[in-house]
Amino acid sequence: MTNLLVGSWELNSDKESTLYQIYVPRQWRQIASSFAQQRAKLYGKKYASVPVYSLDSIVVASFSQIVQTARKAWQNNNLPWLFAKEKIDLCDLPELIKDWLREEFYSSLGAEVVESKLEKLNDDLWQWEDEPVIYPLRPNLENSSEINSILYRVIPDFLAEEFLQNPTVIFAGESEQELTFYRVVKLDRAELMSWPPSPVPIQKKETIDIEYISFVISFKLQTVPRRKYPLVYHKLSIRRWITEPLKNFPYRGTTVYIGDNRRWLDGEYQPFRFMPVKIKKYGQEAKYPKAIERLLSNNDSPLPATEILAQNPQYNWSEPNQQKSKIQAAIAYDFRHYIKPKCLPGVSPLDLFSLDRAICDRLPVNRVGEAVKIPGNFPSYYPKGAAKKKGDKTPKEPNELNPIMLRPKIVKPALFSQQKTSLHTILILWETKKCRDELINEIIQLLSLSQQEETKIEGEREIRIDRNELGSFCIQTQHVADLTQNFSIDKSAKNKQKLREKLLEERIKNISYFLPKTKQLSGALIEIRPKPIIRESDPKLAWRIAAAQQNYLNQHILALTKLNKEKKEYVTKDAINRVKRAVSDLLRQFGIFPLIPLIDDKKDKIEANTWLTCFCVIRRTKKTNAENIPLTVALMVRVNPVNCLVEATTPSLFQNKGWVSYPEMLQQLINLTKKWLPDSEEGENNSETNEDDDSKEKQRDRTLLNQFICDCLGDCLNTPIAEDKSPNVIFTAEAQNARKQLKWLQNPYLPLNDLPDSLKNNLSRSQIERLSVVRLRLEVKNEVPVAILEGKPGRRISGLFEWKGVCDEAKKYLYLSKRNPLTTEKFPLKENQSRLDSGSNSAVNPPNLEIAIVHSPNIENDRLAKLIHYLRDRWPYFPDYTSLPLPFPFAIAAKEYAVSIRDTKDLESTEEL
Numbered sequence: 001m002t003n004l005l006v007g008s009w010e011l012n013s014d015k016e017s018t019l020y021q022i023y024v025p026r027q028w029r030q031i032a033s034s035f036a037q038q039r040a041k042l043y044g045k046k047y048a049s050v051p052v053y054s055l056d057s058i059v060v061a062s063f064s065q066i067v068q069t070a071r072k073a074w075q076n077n078n079l080p081w082l083f084a085k086e087k088i089d090l091c092d093l094p095e096l097i098k099d100w101l102r103e104e105f106y107s108s109l110g111a112e113v114v115e116s117k118l119e120k121l122n123d124d125l126w127q128w129e130d131e132p133v134i135y136p137l138r139p140n141l142e143n144s145s146e147i148n149s150i151l152y153r154v155i156p157d158f159l160a161e162e163f164l165q166n167p168t169v170i171f172a173g174e175s176e177q178e179l180t181f182y183r184v185v186k187l188d189r190a191e192l193m194s195w196p197p198s199p200v201p202i203q204k205k206e207t208i209d210i211e212y213i214s215f216v217i218s219f220k221l222q223t224v225p226r227r228k229y230p231l232v233y234h235k236l237s238i239r240r241w242i243t244e245p246l247k248n249f250p251y252r253g254t255t256v257y258i259g260d261n262r263r264w265l266d267g268e269y270q271p272f273r274f275m276p277v278k279i280k281k282y283g284q285e286a287k288y289p290k291a292i293e294r295l296l297s298n299n300d301s302p303l304p305a306t307e308i309l310a311q312n313p314q315y316n317w318s319e320p321n322q323q324k325s326k327i328q329a330a331i332a333y334d335f336r337h338y339i340k341p342k343c344l345p346g347v348s349p350l351d352l353f354s355l356d357r358a359i360c361d362r363l364p365v366n367r368v369g370e371a372v373k374i375p376g377n378f379p380s381y382y383p384k385g386a387a388k389k390k391g392d393k394t395p396k397e398p399n400e401l402n403p404i405m406l407r408p409k410i411v412k413p414a415l416f417s418q419q420k421t422s423l424h425t426i427l428i429l430w431e432t433k434k435c436r437d438e439l440i441n442e443i444i445q446l447l448s449l450s451q452q453e454e455t456k457i458e459g460e461r462e463i464r465i466d467r468n469e470l471g472s473f474c475i476q477t478q479h480v481a482d483l484t485q486n487f488s489i490d491k492s493a494k495n496k497q498k499l500r501e502k503l504l505e506e507r508i509k510n511i512s513y514f515l516p517k518t519k520q521l522s523g524a525l526i527e528i529r530p531k532p533i534i535r536e537s538d539p540k541l542a543w544r545i546a547a548a549q550q551n552y553l554n555q556h557i558l559a560l561t562k563l564n565k566e567k568k569e570y571v572t573k574d575a576i577n578r579v580k581r582a583v584s585d586l587l588r589q590f591g592i593f594p595l596i597p598l599i600d601d602k603k604d605k606i607e608a609n610t611w612l613t614c615f616c617v618i619r620r621t622k623k624t625n626a627e628n629i630p631l632t633v634a635l636m637v638r639v640n641p642v643n644c645l646v647e648a649t650t651p652s653l654f655q656n657k658g659w660v661s662y663p664e665m666l667q668q669l670i671n672l673t674k675k676w677l678p679d680s681e682e683g684e685n686n687s688e689t690n691e692d693d694d695s696k697e698k699q700r701d702r703t704l705l706n707q708f709i710c711d712c713l714g715d716c717l718n719t720p721i722a723e724d725k726s727p728n729v730i731f732t733a734e735a736q737n738a739r740k741q742l743k744w745l746q747n748p749y750l751p752l753n754d755l756p757d758s759l760k761n762n763l764s765r766s767q768i769e770r771l772s773v774v775r776l777r778l779e780v781k782n783e784v785p786v787a788i789l790e791g792k793p794g795r796r797i798s799g800l801f802e803w804k805g806v807c808d809e810a811k812k813y814l815y816l817s818k819r820n821p822l823t824t825e826k827f828p829l830k831e832n833q834s835r836l837d838s839g840s841n842s843a844v845n846p847p848n849l850e851i852a853i854v855h856s857p858n859i860e861n862d863r864l865a866k867l868i869h870y871l872r873d874r875w876p877y878f879p880d881y882t883s884l885p886l887p888f889p890f891a892i893a894a895k896e897y898a899v900s901i902r903d904t905k906d907l908e909s910t911e912e913l
Contacts, residue, residue, distance in 0.1 A: 002372070002373040002789070002797065003370050003372055003373070003789075003790040004370070004371035004787035004788065004789060004790060004801055004816070004818075005367070005370075005787060005788050005789075005790045006367070006368075006369055006370065006371050006785050006786075006787045006803065006806075006816070007233055007234050007235075007356065007359075007785040007786040007787065008224075008231045008232070008233060008368045008369055008785045009232040009233075009234070009359070009363075009365035009367060010231060010232070010365060010366050010368045011137055011138055011155060011158075011159075011232065011364060011365055012138075012364050013137055013138065013158075013364040014136070014137070014138055015137050015158070016137065017067075017134070017135045017136075017137060017154045017157075017158060018085070018132045018133075018134050018135075019067060019083045019084065019085060019132055019134075019135065019154070020084050020085075020086065020087050020128050020129065020132045021080040021082065021083055021084075021128070021129040021133065022080065022081055022082040022084075022090075022126065022127070022128060022129070023073070023077075023079075023080050023081060023129070024073050024074055024081045025122070025125035025126060026077060027120075027121060027122060027125060028097070028121060028125065028126075029050075029074055029077070031117050031118075031120070031121060032050045032074060032101065033048075033074070033075070034117070035050075035101065035104070035105045035109060035114065035117070036048045036049060036050045036051065038109055038113075039105060039108045039109060042108060043108070050074040050075070051104060052069075052071050052073075052074045053071060054100070054104070054289075055097065055100050056069040056071065056187055057187060057276075057278070058096070058100060058289055058291050058292055059082070059097075059265075060185055060186075061185055061258075061264065061275035061277060062264040062265040062275075062295060063088065063263060063264070063265040063266075064183070064185045064263060064270060064275070065084045065085045065086050065088075066083065066084045066085075067083050067084065067150070067153050067154055067157050068082075068150055068153040068154075069081060069082055070083075080129070083133075083150060083153075087128050088265060088266045088268070089266050090126045090127070091123075092265055092266065092295060092298070093126050093265065094121070094123035094126055095123075095295075096265070096292075096295055098118050098121070099290045099291035099294055099295075100289070100290075100291045101114065101118065102115075102118075102290065103289065135148060135150060135151060137151070137154065137155055137158060139151065147229070147230060151221065152221045152230070153190075155219075155221050155232065156218075156219035156220055156232065157190050159190065159219045159232060159363055159365070160183060160190035160191070160192055160219055161183075162362070162363055162364065163192060163217070163358075163359075163362065163363060164182075164192070165362070166362050167180050167181045167182070167192075168180045168181075169181065169354065169355065170354065171215070171351055171354045171834050172350055172353070172793070172834065173348075173350060173351075173832065173833055173834030173836055173837045174832060174833055174837045175836075175837065177198065177834070177836050179194035179198065179215055180195065180320075180321075181194050181195075181215075182194075182259070182271075182273055182324075183271070183273040183274070184216075184257070184273065184274045184275075184276065185273060185274065185275050185276070186276065189218045189219070189220055189782075190218060190220075191216060191218045192216070192217040192218075193214045193215070193216050193239065193274060194215040194216075195214060195259065195274075195318070196318050196320060196322075197213060197214050197241050197317070197330070198212065198213055198215075198836055199211075199212055200213050200343055200835065200836055200837075200838070200839040201837075201838060201839065202342045202838075202839045202840045203838065203840045204840075211240065211243075211342045211343035211839045212240075212241045212243055212314075213238045213240050213241065213835070213836075213839070214238065214239045214241070215236060215237075215238060215239075215347070215351070216236070216237045216238065217234065217235070217236055218234065218235045218237075218782065219232055219233070219234055220232070220233050220235070220781075220782045221233075222782070222785075223748070224806055224807070224814075225747045225750045225775070225807070225812075225814065225852050226747075226750070226752060226807040226808060226809070226812040226814070226852075227747075227806060227807050227808050228808055231368055231785075231806075232365060233782055233784075233785045234355065234359060234785075234786070235782045235786065236347050236351060236352055237346070238343070238346070239333075240332070240333040240341045240343050240345075241313070241314075241330050241331065241332060241333065242330075242331045242332075242333055242337065243313055243314055244339075245310065245311045245312070245313070246310040246313065246331075246337075247310075248284070248286070248310065249281055249306070249310060250281070250336040250337055250338070250533075251281050251491050251533065251534060252281065252336050252535075253278055253279050253280040253281050253286070253336070254278075254279050254332075254334070254336055254337065255276050255331070255332055255334065256276075256277050256278075256279055256309065256329055256330065256331050256332075257275070257276055257277075257329065257330050257331075257332060258274065258275045258276075258303065258327060258329050259272060259273070259274045259275075259324065259327065259328040259329070259330075260272070260273070260275065260301065260327050260328075261273075261324055262301055264292065264295050264296055264301070272324035277292060277303075279306055283491070284491070286306040286307075286310070287306065288303055301327065303327065303329070304327070304329055309329055313330065314330070315327075315328060315330070316329065317330070338533060342839060342840075343839030343840075344839060344840065344841065345843065346835070346842070346843025346844075347834075347835045347843055347845065348794065348829040348833055348834055348835050348845065349788055349789070349793070349794050349795065349796055349831075349845055350793050350794035350829075350831070350832065350834055351834050351835055351836075352786055352788045352845070353793040353794065354834070356788060368806055369803055369804060369805040369806030370803075370805055371801035371802065371803050371804070371816050372801060372802050372804055373797075373799050373800070373801050374799070374800045374801065374802055374815075374862055374865070374866065377799065380873075381600070381870065381873060381874050382594070382596065382874075382876060383404070384402060385397075385399075385400030385401055385402055385407075386400050398445060398446075401580075402823065403877055403878055404594060404876050405584045405587065405592075405594070405876045406446070406580050406584060408445065408447065408448045410876075411447065411584075411592070412446070412447050412448050412468065412470065413470065413595055414592050414593060414594055414644075415447065415587065415592050416447075416468075416470035416471045417595065422521045422590070422661070422663065423521070423522070423523055423590045423592070423663075424472075424474060424522070425473075425474040425475075425518070425522040425523070426443060426473075426474075426475055426476070426523045426524070426525060426586070427476045427477075427515075427516065427522060427523070427524040427525070427552060428440065428476065428477045428478070428524075428525045429477075429478055429480045429524060429526045429527060430477060430478075430479060430480065430527045431479070431480050431484060431527045431529075431559065432527065432559050432560065432561055434559075434560050434561050434571065435527045435557065435559055435560050435561075435579075436477055436527075438560060438575070438579045439557070439579055439582070439583065440475060440477070442579050442580060442583045443473075443475055443583060444466060444475075446583060447466075447468060447473055448468045449466035449467060449468050450466075450467070450468055451466065451467040452464060452465075452466050452467075453465045453466065453467050453472060458516075460479060461476055461478040461516060462476065462477045462478070463475075463476050464476075464477075476516065480526070480527060481514065483510060483511055483514060483543075484526075484527070484529050484539060484543070485529075485539070486529065486532045486539060487499075487500065487503040487504075487536070487537040487538075488503075489503070489534055489537045491534060496534070496536040497536065499536070500537075504539075504542050504545075507539050507546075508542045508545050508546040508549075509546075511542060511547065512546045512549060512550055515546065515550045515552065517550070518550070518551045519551065520551065521551050521552075521553065521663055521667065522551060522552050522553075523552065523553055523554070523555075523586045523587075523589070523590065524552040524554040524555070524586075525554070525555055525556075525557060525582055525586060526543050526547065526554055526555070526556050526557070527556075527557055527558070527559060528540055528543065528556045528557070528558060529558070529559075530558060540556060543556065544556075544670075544896065544897070545670060548667055548670040548897060549670055551667070553586070553589045553590065553663055553667065554586070555582050555583075555585050555586040555589065556582075557578060557582040558578070560572060560578070560579070561575075584877055585877065588877045588893065589662075589663060589666060589893070590662070590663045591645070591646035591663060591890070593639075593644035593876065594644065594876055595643075595644065596644070597641055597642050597644070598612065598639065598641035598644060598871075598874055598886065599641040599642075599867070604866070604867050604870070605863055606859060606864075606867055607728060608641055608642055608721075608722075609720075609722060609723075609725055609728060610641060610721070610727060610728040610729065610730055611638050611639070611640065611716040611717075611719075611727055611728070611729045612639045612641055612730055612871070612886055612887050613636060613637065613638040613639075613712070613713065613716060613729060613730065613731050613732070613887065614636070614637050614731070614732045614887050614888050614891055615634070615635070615636055615709055615731070615732075615733045615742070616634075616635045616637070616733075616737060616738070616888065616894075617632060617634055617635075617737055617741055618632070618633040618634075618635060618891075618894060618895045618898045633650060633669065633898045634650060634651055634705055634708065634741065635648060635649075635650055635665075635891050635894055636648065636649050636654075636708070636709065636712045637662075637887045637888075637890050637891045637894075638712075638716055638887065639886060639887045639890075640721055642721050642722050646661075646662040646887065647659040647660065647661060647662060647665075648660065648662050648665040648890065648891070649665065649712065650665070650668070650669075651705070651708045653665065653668055654711065654712065658715065659712075659715070665894065666894060666896075666897045667897070669894060669897040669898045670897050701741065702741060702742070703758075705741050705742065706742065706758035706759075707758070707762070709731075709742075709758075709759070710758060710759050710762045710763065713729055713731055713759065713763070713767075713771060714762070714763060716729045717729055717763070717767045717770055717771065718767075726766070726770060727770070728770045728772070728858065728859075729770060729772070730772045730774065730859075730864070730867075730868075731771065731772065731773050731774070732773075732774045732776055732868070732885065733774075733775060733776070734775075734776045734777065734884060734888070735775055735777040735783075736777065736778060736781065736783065744756035744758070745775055750775060750852065750854065751854055751855065752854070753854075753856075754854075754855060755768060755771070755855050759771075759773075768857070769858060770857075770858065771855065772853075772855060772856040772857075772858070772859055773854040773855040773856075774851060774852070774853055774864065774865075775851075775852040776849060776850065776852075776868070776884060776885075777849070777850040777852070778849065778850075778884070779848060779849075783850075784816070784847065784848050784850045786847075787801075787816060787848055793831075794830075794832055794833070795831055796821070796828075796844060796845075797818065798818050798819055798820045798821075798846075798881075799818060800815055800816075800817050800818075800851075800865055800866055800869040801815060801816045801817075802814075802815055802862070802865075803815060803816050803850075813852070813853040813861045813865070814850065814851070815850070815851040815852075815853075816848045816849070816851070817848065817849040817850075817851055817865075817868070817869040817872065818846060818848055818849075819846045819849070819872055819873075819880070819882075820846075820873070820880050820881050821844045821846065821880065822878075822880045823879035823880055824879075825842045825843075825844045826842060827840075827841050827842060828842045828843070828844035829841045829842070829843060829844070847883075849872070849884070851865050851868055851869070853865060868885050869885075870885075871886045872884070872885045874886055875889045
């Protein structure tokens with residue numbers, strides 16, 4: 001039997017945590033609120049909350065003993081703001097907050113207005129509460145249904161400090177290395193980081209480069225479905241450091257990690273630890289937060305000047321085993337830096353084993369649950385191409401390529417099936433002739449277009465019609481003119497977002513006028529330019545919107561050629577692969593699927609007469625939306641597994657048209673201007689949404705969405721797939737993506753062998769018996785535990801595992817799906833290698849997918865979980881496994897088109913799925 005060691009732990013310590021509290025004085029809260037309201041009124045914003053998140057990060061960095069901050073404390077008089085493990089002198093805290101207020105509001109309200117209010121503030125109002133609050137780390141939940149929320153910070157903090165009692169960990173590998181860890185002060189998690197950074201070799205053809213990295217350990221308390229007590233999860237990752245001098249900081253700023261053995265708020269000594277501090281750009285000048293900079297200057301512990309740090313990113317780095325006595329600073333690589341890191345991300349399975357062993361040896365925890373592999377490995381669902389002999393560099397035959405949507409014998413019949421698609425024309429908008437010619441060649445080869453029927457010129461556009469034995473296809477080509485030029489936005493512009501909105505509207509009009517008119521839905525391949533340094537200058541969104549509004553679903557591709565140092569043009573190594581992917585991704589937008597049933601009755605032992613459905617929420621922040629307004633769109637997608645038709649709908653679409661073809665739904669997303677279910681009456685009250693802290697609007701939205709899902713599922717259950725036989729339906733939803741809208745997806749409310757009331761009360765008994773519901777959860781935000789193969793350090797394994805012993809009762813089904821490595825994850829770290837041994841090899845340590853069976857009356861739980869696991873591999877545009885099973889890839893890809901919607905709700909920005 002094959003088992004996994006799951007990184008899920010239960011605390012076995014009876015210790016208590018003593019926390020001291022600080023409330024925000026009423027006078028301070030009122031003045032901060034007045035500033036926020038004045039600014040909101042000035043800029044025409046609807047909400048005017050105090051931007052306390054930026055203050056919290058500054059205060060926590062200044063006083064590392066803070067365990068939790070409550071953001072609503074600046075609006076709620078009865079809520080403490082700070083919870084700390086000890087009291088200190090607060091004499092510097094008022095001035096710290098005043099400096100923060102100055103930095104936040106000077107530019108919008110003016111120094112005179114701000115200072116006139118700050119003069120009235122009484123510094124003496126800031127006081128600690130007399131009595132601390134004591135929290136047992138192992139609370140008795142017999143008389144309570146919920147664990148106190150503060151323990152979600154207290155317990156990970158306790159474990160991090162316990163780990164530092166023995167901070168050195170030996171990481172096995174080709175050469176064992178000892179790493180010493182130090183605390184990183186963060187709001188959202190308990191984090192430890194190895195220091196000083198470790199040199200990692202980067203193998204090149206004839207040379208070896210060195211990249212510097214730190215290992216990062218984090219702990220998180222996480223709820224588990226069907227379990228009363230939450231569990232502790234751990235995570236291991238790497239942080240890559242910038243070591244070469246920077247010409248300048250990114251215009252969006254960067255994060256610098258400052259190591260110090262003194263507390264900044266009172267200047268007292270502390271164990272050496274790191275405080276992440278954001279450096280912001282003001283025009284060409286880079287600055288630390290004013291509050292922190294002044295605080296350290298007053299304590300005679302100044303930060304290195306940003307100019308010095310840019311020239312010396314390895315500021316005062318200590319040597320191994322050297323006592324940490326000076327301020328040290330390091331700049332972490334992130335997406336804001338236009339520098340390609342040499343070291344690949346991720347750690348090896350052997351590194352995870354080293355940490356797992358250290359946790360067992362030094363922390364007061366017990367492992368909870370074991371993951372046992374469910375036997376049976378099905379052969380590849382789609383036929384794989386023939387393997388080439390070692391050293392053979394000749395191109396593969398087209399019908400042997402992977403993924404299968406690059407094979408003419410698969411794509412040609414799928415596209416020319418009249419039931420499958422409306423795609424008859426592809427427009428190529430090109431800037432370089434090389435890109436145009438390669439795209440034409442790929443389309444001709446992929447569709448086996450052997451006869452050229454007609455070629456004609458209309459203005460600057462060339463039209464050619466080619467044919468194969470199944471039909472004809474039109475390829476149009478036209479130069480993009482200057483419409484892919486970046487917007488002219490100066491780095492020092494104060495309101496880049498508003499300027500971007502204006503330029504987008506203008507460019508959209510120009511592109512719409514430029515594109516050839518078409519009544520029939522067509523495809524467009526558009527050659528664009530690389531992303532500019534100032535992201536607001538990027539015109540790519542205008543092309544997506546304008547082309548879709550003119551009936552062109554579209555895919556973008558960068559030029560295939562570049563200039564070398566001698567200014568000579570050369571073709572990039574990945575050019576042909578990018579051409580193939582651009583064409584196949586465009587076909588994907590039309591829902592073109594191989595004519596191969598998705599469910600095999602014999603292999604899967606599940607009826608093919610089963611609709612595959614999923615619910616997905618697409619969220620866009622205002623910065624990724626043309627109208628500069630955040631939005632949320634709800635989608636239902638369904639796939640007919642017999643003829644592989646993909647359909648989708650939204651609440652407004654379902655009201656008017658029901659289910660529509662996938663390409664039509666993408667086109668509708670561009671023009672969507674309505675929220676969930678406009679002008680509809682409120683449905684019956686859903687008991688899962690009636691909470692005191694929920695607004696009536698949120699409750700109404702949840703009710704409408706639950707009704708929308710119920711209507712969609714009811715329609716599927718009444719729509720035969722084949723032979724007029726009543727179909728089954730498998731409904732899937734991802735927890736992190738949809739739990740705010742569907743509260744029954746949350747762990748405390750997740751049904752067991754039953755349906756949520758919103759579905760059960762609106763479906764007949766016959767329909768309920770044919771409906772299966774599955775909740776999925778990704779490892780995003782460390783919500784799914786890591787797992788390594790028991791007894792075989794460094795070994796990789798894939799498959800479906802039943803996670804036993806984690807739920808409070810038996811027969812409560814939880815599974816962990818571990819996918820195969822991707823084809824792109826080539827040259828993995830060897831079984832006996834640590835990440836410290838090589839930075840140029842892939843980690844190949846795929847995250848787990850959690851599968852919870854909610855309701856499955858007519859399919860065995862293991863069998864249903866297996867199908868979900870294998871549906872990760874039945875997405876033909878990409879080789880091997882994707883993160884989520886079908887039909888989720890279609891729902892996620894729809895986000896590309898949910899970009900130009902003016903929603904009536906001002907929704908909170910949240911992370912994407």
